[in-house]
Amino acid sequence: MKKNEVPQDKSNLESANIKEMYYAVDENGEYTTELSTGWDPKTIALDNAIKDIEERTEIAKQKVLNNTTSPIEYYMELHKMDVGILASYVGMWAWRVKRHFKPSVFKKLSKKTLQKYADIFEITIEQLKDIHK
Amino acid sequence: MEINFTHKQSAHCENGVVSNLMRFNGFEVSEPMVFGIGSGLLFSYLPFLKVNHAPVVTYRAMPGTIFNRFAKRTGVKIKREKFSTAQKAKARLDENLEKNNPVGLQVGVYNLVYFPEEYRFHFNAHNMVVYGKKEGRYLISDPVMEEVTSLSEKELEKVRFAKGAFAPKGHMYYPIEFPDKLELKKAIVKGIRHTCKDMTAPVPLVGVKAIRKIAKLIRKWPAKKGVKTANHYLGQIVRMQEEIGTGGGGFRYIYGAFLQEASKILENDQLSTLSKEITQIGDLWRDFAVDASRIYKNRSATEDGYNKVADQLATIADKEEAFFKKLKKAV
Secondary structure (H helix, E strand, C coil): CEHHHCCECCCCCHHHCCCEEEEEECCCCCEEEEEECECHHHHHHHHHHHHHHHHHHHHHHHHHHCCCCCHHHHHHHHCCCCHHHHHHHHCCCHHHHHHCCCHHHHHCCCHHHHHHHHHHHCCCHHHHHCCCC | CECCCCCCCCCCHHHHHHHHHHHHCCCCCCHHHHHHHCCCEEEEEEEEEEECCEEEEEEECCCCHHHHHHHHHHCCEEEEECCCCHHHHHHHHHHHHHCCCCEEEEECCCCCCCCCHHHCCCCCCEEEEEEEEECCEEEEECCCCCCCEEEEHHHHHHHHCCCCCCCCCCCEEEEEECCCCCCHHHHHHHHHHHHHHHHCCCCCCEHHHHHHHHHHHHHHHHHHHCHHHHHHHHHHHHHHHHCCCCCCCCCHHHHHHHHHHHHHHHCCHHHHHHHHHHHHHHHHHHHHHHHHHHHHHHCCCCHHHHHHHHHHHHHHHHHHHHHHHHHHHHC
16 A cells, blocks of 8 residues: 555544554655544444444343343443453353343342442443333 | 653554563664564454454454564563452552553553544453553553553553453563564564464464455355344454554555565565565455445445455455465575
8 A cells, every 4th residue: 555545534533533553655665654534444344333232232222121131231232242241240150141131030139249230330220220210 | 750751653552562662671673573573464263252243353463472472582571460459450550660660551442531432342452551650640652542641540440450352350561671682683584484384374264264264254144144244244354454453454564564674674675575565465455345345334235245355355365375485485
């Protein structure tokens, strides 16, 4: 890639004042660096990934409202986590976390366990129990 | 206290931390040189590891290995520490700062407050340098940022103790012993040979074979997984290739810069020619990303589209195979 071909597309990097560094070749064929504001093919991929998470979160929300899953799954998706990551944060086996997705199991969770989840999601137990709060 | 530390932006965080820490200790080594000697270039497919619900491909060596190999090949000794508690981790960090020793830290990105929200995923192999503490805030040199920044004690603790795959566990590292003079020549040759070996390895999930494997999978994904998932997977490949830190073209341009610098140090013209060749291969990776993005942009695509990008990858695999065979003979 030539230095003057380093893409300067609009991206969400701007909001945080970040520019990415590229390695590119100058007019004499020498390697140099150039900053970039963003590149569309990548921005689209990132936007899609975010949309995917938003969709997952919305689906989880509906499931909570239909009482087919517990709010833990909703907050997990909201925090871009999967079961493995959440299990690692709360220090439990993944199968146990998955079990806590069952509304009937969730209802019987101890205050201590609920607090663990609430701490990870940085919310109160009340918010954990009711996603509208 | 604030250590007199020069922050220089780099494309990739690990190279940048190494390059900046080496400069602080009196050795000027460029980012591409660190990357090349540390055999950072790779292609690997990790089907068992899923990130954001998609399989992982990586264009670089495992976190930490670039610095380890670089250190071993140049005669630098690194000290690495992990911690069972946040208190111990903080105490050791403060101790080092008191001793005027800037340190590298492995951190998670999810709670890194100065990153844009959209970029904050549960990725735990980011690297930064802490070079001081002022009014209760740690002074941070993050190599992918143009300028230095700072984090509160709480904010730093959170990213040092992020959880999930590659959890850093407070991981802190810094060089402790240096050679009198940095002997780059031998180190460069070792670094190049290692990369050639990896990229032409006779195993299915590493090097050019892994690129071919991904090409085959891309052809199958739309029928097997559905268009939506196929596009999600394709998007993840492009992100791994181009997201903050690769310098463009999945590190191929940084490698081109390394070969150009190496050709001067080793007085080897062949490496200069090969630098041009890997730059062209980098351009092919960029073309692949452009065409892949056309597919996932509309969330609908013909089978033709997938076959076309798969063909592009197959071509890249052939070219890289020939390239690394030539490169091996050149040193």
